[in-house]
Amino acid sequence: MLPLPPATIKDVARLAGCGIATASRVLNKSGPASTDMRERVERAARDLGFSFNAAGRALQSRKSMTIGCLVPSLANPVFAEAVQGVQSELLGSGYQILISCSNYDDAADNAAITTLLENSVDGIIATMVAPDRSAALMQAKQRGIPVSLMFHDPLDGMVTTYVDNFVAAGEVARRFATSGHRRVGFLALRFSTSDRSRNRYAGFHAQCRARGLADPSLIEISEEEARYPERLAATLARYRDVTALFASNDFLAIAVQKAARHLGWQVPQDLSVVGFDGIEVGRLLETPLTTIETSPEAMGQRAAQSLLNALQGLGLTQQPPLPFSFREGETLAAPNPKRTDDDRVAAQPSSVPPAQAPKQ
Amino acid sequence: MLPLPPATIKDVARLAGCGIATASRVLNKSGPASTDMRERVERAARDLGFSFNAAGRALQSRKSMTIGCLVPSLANPVFAEAVQGVQSELLGSGYQILISCSNYDDAADNAAITTLLENSVDGIIATMVAPDRSAALMQAKQRGIPVSLMFHDPLDGMVTTYVDNFVAAGEVARRFATSGHRRVGFLALRFSTSDRSRNRYAGFHAQCRARGLADPSLIEISEEEARYPERLAATLARYRDVTALFASNDFLAIAVQKAARHLGWQVPQDLSVVGFDGIEVGRLLETPLTTIETSPEAMGQRAAQSLLNALQGLGLTQQPPLPFSFREGETLAAPNPKRTDDDRVAAQPSSVPPAQAPKQ
């Protein structure tokens, strides 16, 4: 039994004894047909196991019923959940998702968008390194393809679904200040390729100033430090005077907890830690993580919803930011005066210290 | 500036002053052309910003250069990472990924496969509730579309990439026995829709028997219990005599730790816990999780690799299972004789106790 070619609408028409146009109209319910004819066509289609060929359809109708989705990585659950949100929102709509990951690489971002364009996607949902500078994305807009960004703060001429990183990060600074911290730090993994991280830092920094705190130390770490707590510990040890750390995402915050333990520091007594994102495991830790809670899934849903609206001709309009909330965990407390006193002796100047890891 | 339609190969041919066939040959490097002609065509294409239209191509060549990927959910990082693996493996190959999620629903599985078929994917990579009973999947195979499963143990007539769940789970039983546990339990979230869970239970059960342990209690919990530690605690409290728990995935294992804390039990002193999957956060917990370590990303990569081979006509062949390793964390220890003695008084018979949650 060789793989016999799938039935086409011609086959259906032939079996039903009618023209192709009629078969098409019946199967699409897109035009008049007598009851008799309707039955014959439907029966023929069923008997042949007919289903439409998307390529033929796309070619003729200039609609691929496919939307392109570009995210940095699916290994990051934040993006994976967002895509899940997109998927769930698109579920009944008839649209498929063509997916692509850039691994946080600008060139890959552009290549991916180009590929999506070649596949004539009807719309694009994306999180990129630099959407504002992407030539491919421009091209998409020129072609009239609606583009809906996720996670990016509002950008000129782009519609985006986002959480106000600046404000949310400011809230963390506020909490730090209220708890009595004076010297705080901001820990980021991919600072240069993530406008989210940069905006969080900016908001954090601004609010620190507003509250009279010292300018926060910006600690940019490597993949390796993020992965091995003892490496991270070595880096943290160089910021002894910092009593509270704002990690730009929850995994980092959890890694900080582990690293702190490694140094014999207690969280939150010796070091307060606050994360960002609000992943579920954070709740389940022995010391539940204090964090900014967001919903990546809602982000994806809303981005998809916007796009669907645009696809229905309703126009693509910028919505207000998604809400976030400050989740009170147990990793934020007042600074330990004893520790700070003791340790400050050994502390180094820290307004913007080198972010490099010590060589091993 | 209205969205002007993208340039077609006809436009290129016209501008280059040649026939369509020639333009196609040059742009595809698929046939002879004089140097002069080559240059003219390439220049024209560049000037027009031409790129191929995938639909036209797919229609004529009967190759969509798209592979369909179906997983239960992207909210589960195990699957998300697997898809990431697929994606990374497919990167330079020219294939796109059309993605779909079933939310662990059998009907949705079938619908998704059908949709993929309509989109004439060239191959399918899937994890389903019941691949062996999927009519749509049969249809795919009949059409000669290569199918590569992920996470499923080998199945009649299907090629799958997997970790030997039976053996891996047996290893956990072995460790429990060696540590001196006699009464153990197996905790699962979606037992009925996951052959993985079932195979893990089977392997665990078999090895418990082989080692002379009591038959493990099968504890099937609801989404809600998995989410709220106090609910899970209530359930666990009904299995006081169980001294070691094998959770069918790491998140569950982490939830168990939290629930145990809620009951005032120490892990591992009062209750040993072992997980499955080997997610990264497990390492970072205050009490690092003991677990079976696997690599979902490698799973995706290998599945994709198989499929690529098949697509190149090399034939799709079943590979041996992927390796796993037992990660020594700190959540497995010898049972606490005191606790077991004390608590057994209140214990209920537990060979196969009701798996339902107490009504609230």
Next chain:
DNA sequence: AGTCTCTTTGGAAACGTTTCCATCCACATA
């Protein structure tokens, strides 16, 4: 000069669909 071969080229069909348009038929109205 005639014949052959080889390379370069373009015309046209085919892929599966949708949709415009014309035709046909039945029936109602004048």
Next chain:
DNA sequence: TATGTGGATGGAAACGTTTCCAAAGAGACT
């Protein structure tokens, strides 16, 4: 009976490609 109305139907073009095939031109050989 002639005219008009309106629904049902099918032919054919078009969407953007690839590829088969034939034609045309350039040398090389007899």
